[in-house]
Amino acid sequence: MVQIQTNYQSKPVEINVSAEKLIQFLLDVSSCAKCYPFVDVVEKVSDNTFRWTMQERKVGSIQMKATHVTKYTRNANTITWENMPGGNMSSVGKFIISSVNANKSTLTVDSIVETDIEIPKLLVGFAKTMGQREMAQSWDAYVLSIKKTVESGKVTKVAPVEDVVVKDQKFEKVRLQENLRTENYNTMVSDYYDIVTETYQSGWGNHFHFAPFKTSTESLETAVTRLEHEVADSARITKDSFVLDVGCGVGGPTLEICKYTGCRIRGLNINKKQVGIATERARQMGLSDRAGFDHGDAMKMPYADNTFDVVTFFESTCHMPDKQVFLKECFRVLKPGGRLSGSEWLQCEKPSEKDIIQFIEPICAHHSVPHMGSLNSYRSMMEKSGFYVHIAMDLTQSGDILRNWEILDNKTINTFKALPKGSVDPTIEMMISGAIALSEGARFGAFVLGRFLASKDLPRAKL
Structure with a gap:
């Protein structure tokens, strides 16, 4: 109450x-x-x-x-x-x-x-x-x-x-909710992860993102780890790289990339609770000398110009109301020739009002997402920020993304069923509804996963 x-x-x-x-x-x-x-x-x-x-x-x-x-x-x-x-x-x-x-x-x-x-x-x-x-x-x-x-x-x-005077009241209600989420994004996103983090960890592990599956039997852990390695490899992260992982969650991808490549890496997160969890996980894994975590807003990064060799992101920019400002910040903190590499939630190109009302808005509402961009809008924003875009691809080209929600639905529902009889957990109910919204959006093609690679100043031939 x-x-x-x-x-x-x-x-x-x-x-x-x-x-x-x-x-x-x-x-x-x-x-x-x-x-x-x-x-x-x-x-x-x-x-x-x-x-x-x-x-x-x-x-x-x-x-x-x-x-x-x-x-x-x-x-x-x-x-x-x-x-x-x-x-x-x-x-x-x-x-x-x-x-x-x-x-x-x-x-x-x-x-x-x-x-x-x-x-x-x-x-x-x-x-x-x-x-x-x-x-x-x-x-x-x-x-x-x-x-x-x-x-x-x-x-x-x-x-x-x-x-608001509207022709289509349902559609304008969506726009109003977008505006409210944008105005309250900082508190909203942090509060959201205060609520869901423990449940995410118990039902999903420490890697809060999706991936394409290569086979019908491949585990979620294998699929997400492979995507993290692909993001790292395409950005040419090595033991000599200094990397920033934006929206790092509890440090799943951050620490995996650190362990996989031997790089030095910082994780940036708007949620203090997750920063604390990630810091402790780095200590337990013996990676504190190379991996650290900072509390901050990715649209106002607390880093100097030309600091990092690579910036990575795994489904975190969806929470940012001004994605253009975020990308400009990435460009600013990257060294000349630095790379931007990651994966993201996307809406389809030019969604209809029905697509937005039926599929996109429920996803945003259940996951504290102000609004989503499309593959082409991200490419355009990256180019406008000064990046040369090497990869902007729909991850359905790499495998089956629908299995993400079959697995997640089952895990979340099993967690819900394990609750004491008579108890009502609005968090679990919200997460089940959110998983269903993602699944339905993906099945109808309104929601997709995208992967990106871009470089600061360097053309394709020199990458």
Whole structure:
């Protein structure tokens, strides 16, 4: 259970009635409440104290049913309300009424609402943003409804004005969610990995990425290790190389490449918990002298220009809202002639609105991905950043990628089944839904895996 706080402060609204008439209407809480959007029932529980029960509504992806008990007090031309025990929402605030003349007044509102919502931690950022928008729209409508009602003497309910006017509401909802994920990416991604890391490790191991399978019996461990070796080999990583692995997770690929090539390597991660796990794993594997891990944002790397021989990534740039900025950072920290090598989640080229709504958005929503790029968009962004692109390929050309989700689905579902009877684990449920979204997207061709190799300054002939 988390608490979401939202705030509202209106500009003065001019109303064509006297200040006293407006005050009396506002003190008639049962009548005034009829002006509020989405209210279900308002009941008087004692003198000047009322229980508000709101309609059950879905705000973004969050189902909400809110109640609060509020006591009203008049002090001159100000009406305050305070929260009383008895609900899952707290509402405090004040109406400030100013007299303009005998037949005209102004109304200003200041309110704070706190709501307890049972949601996973990673959705807190979304809930705050959506709640703030919801409150502003609802209260704007409430104030306008009060004005029209008190002026006309008849209840006139005003519907909230959405800030997005759309032709295709489902598609625009997707765009809105993308914007929210982009705005909250830093906290969202870190919170996501705080929640899923232990389950990922128990069900997936320490290598949080997918790979093409060469045979129907090949293990996931063999497939992902082979891809890591291919990424390292194509980038010509040797014992003399200084490598940066971006979005390193708990250090699976980072430490494998270090062990495989003998290179010096740094892992960069936005999640502090994973940095700690990776650092401890390096110590246990006897690799601390060559492998280290840093906490930081890959779009603002904490490294000097021309530091690394190679930058690698394994399905981490999908979490970055501005992939162009990330690629420019890669170009900056690479030495002249340095290589960029990795694999990534991609959407198909020019997905239809149906593809985005049915396949891409569920993947993004379940995995804290602001949005995905395509094979060609990555190539274009790399070139725009100054890279020469040597490889930009769909990994379905290298093997069967669908087996990833058959294996992962089974592991995740088995973990879920092993939970005590009667327990509900929203994390596991979220991960199962996420795995299904990836599997369906891949089967319909809307979601693909890509592999890239690019170099700083050097043309193909000199690579």
